[in-house]
Amino acid sequence: MKAIEQIGLTALRQIDPEMAHRIALKALNTGVLRLPGQITSSRLETELAGLALPNPLGLAAGFDKNAEALAQLSRAGFGFVEVGAATPKPQPGNQRPRLFRLPEDDAVINRFGFNNDGMEVIADRLERRPEGAIIGLNLGANKDSDDRSEDYARVLSRCGPFVDFATINVSSPNTENLRDLQGAAALEALLLKVTEARDWLPRRIPLFLKIAPDLTDPELADVARITLARGIDGIVATNTTLSRRGLKSAKQSEKGGLSGAPLFSRSTRILAQLYDLTDGRVPLIGVGGVASAEDAYAKIRAGASAVQLYTALSYKGLSLAAEIVQGLDTILQRDGFANVADAVGTGRMDWL
Secondary structure (H helix, E strand, O other), rough: OOOOHHHHHHHOOOOOOOHHHHHHHHHHOOOOOOOOOOOOOOOOOOOOEEEEOOOOOOOOOOOOOOOOHHHHHHOOOEEEEEEEEEEEEEEEOOOOOEEEHHHOOOOOEEEEOOOOOHHEEEEEEEEOOOOOEEEEEOOOOOOOOHHHHHEEEHHHHHHHOOOOEEEOOOOOOOOOOHHHHHHHHHHHHHOOOOHHHHOEEEOOOOOOEEOOOOOOOHHHHHHHHHHHHHHHOEEOOOEEOOOOOOOOOOOHHHHOOEEEHHHHHHHHHHHHHHHOOOOOOOEEEEEOOOOHHHHHHHHHHOOOOOEEHHOOOOOOOOOOHHHHHHHHHHHHHHHOOOOHHHHOOOOHHHHH
């Protein structure tokens, strides 16, 4: 981490975390940080559901909810960037405060509630996206929607022409009853409607399904079965958790989804389960607690074709992306893998 980044992080930790995040986004757009650009090698280049990635590390949805810093984030070392979640209508989300640091646990709790500028504004920004970057959009539903499945389809129809992939987010714990869409019957109906909307796009883009880490084994098996049956291109495992097991922070009782280090083992175990349930036929994106190259490598060996991070950036800064990618290249070389794809799933039995 560079000195200027360390000074900035120290200052931002003294203020409200949501305000600090807004300031960080604005600072990023000023160009104050020197960004490394694309980082790649023959070991790091990989394919994810037909997408040619320069490296397998992505930025998870939530960091840039409204697609405001696409040009800068695409030069920060990530192999791909996911923005959103976007809903049809703009919405303010839940009341503040709604973002809480848990430094004793290297974690964060949020209860944002899909606050965003709405699909029209976000689509306009995506249309002006930088060339050469792999950019995806996280799809959401409005809190007051009468038909949430229709919301996902509408956002995809409006924004789909301007992105390389879309993620169906049915796992946020901060919109009432949203996680009910992970039930077998509701999920079948939702995926049918969204894939039909995808068929009307000018070009076919991959669709990913983002799931919760709190599913039971039978529910996870349903997700795997339906994903295969409906032709979904990948599974993002996982979103934030409602569990508070093992936390030390006094803020552990705050409502919302927990992300960061405490989620690592739980989400990585789900990766390994999904890899086995799908016989490795569905690309998996590992999310939850990634804060180092070794963390990313562990998720890949558990079954992930690519990984994403977000929470660790609030503690270690944006330069963490380049550190992880460069470190992963070194680890792959150390362990004799000619390409990252060769490592996928090789360590899954450690998690089962």
